[in-house]
Amino acid sequence: MLQVPEMPIIPFIEGDGIGPDIWKASVRVFDSAVEKAFGDTKKIEWLEVLAGEKAYNQTGEWLPQATLDSITEHRVAIKGPLTTPIGGGIRSLNVALRQKLDLYACVRPVRWFEGVPSPVKQPELVNMVIFRENTEDIYAGIEWMAGTADLDKVKSFLVDEMGVTNIRFPDTASLGIKPVSREGTERLVRAALDTALKQGRKTLTLVHKGNIMKFTEGAFRDWGYDLARREYGAEDLDGGPWQVIRKDGKELIVKDVIADAF
Secondary structure (H helix, E strand, O other), X not given: OOOOOOOOEEEEEXXXXXXXXXXXXXXXXXXXXXXXXXXXXXXXXXXXXOOOXXXXXXXXXXXXXXXXXXXXXXXXXXXXXXXXXXXXXXXXXXXXXXXXXXXXXXXXXXXXXXXXXXXXXXXXXXXXXXXXXXXXXXXXXXXXXXXXXXXXXHHHHHHHHOXXXXXXXXXXXXXXXXXXXXXXXXXXHHHHHHHHHHOOOOEEEEEXXXXXXXXXXXXHHHHHHHHHHHHHOOEEOOOOOOEEEEEOOEEEEEEXXXXXXX
């Protein structure tokens, strides 16, 4: 179990562009929130670590190993917007952080706060948590630019060795690979299930495009259902594929939906 000290040290990356201005405003909000919630009993000790242009100017590296080590040591960090280096190497610092630290789950709570304008009629009914895969699928970033020698090698293999014929515009198309694994799927779905059960939520929805991408998106759906059955005792609901997990007198419905209809 995570033990949080009274004055935790949290690394922060100021960021590029408007990052310094955002940080100056944000840190005041964070500190005020902690003070309002805990008074003088708790306080955050902020520790600056470097990434982006500031890191490059001071160290010659866009993402120093010392920054990764500090984030790993302290377990929690916050970052501002980071520029994308030009000229090869790291394609995206955000993606590099996710990959190197294995930040596989992008967790986004979505709810409405009273008094905030909303485009929907009943915003008070909006209360969900989105878990998005962060390190595999298309976020793995395995791709090749049209017109490059590497792309020609990949295209030749697909066409000549694998018999692929449905690349619509092969002369100008860039290509990417979409890896979806059982291990990656299970740890993401497991994190979502644990959160749903802990928070007493009523449904968990696997969102996918398995109707088109049967071996990747379809596998994600199937592996998700299998995990719920195997590790959480989920039972088929009305013959399946939807399931129900019964625990502590409560029920969690596990279902899926095609992404277009979500």
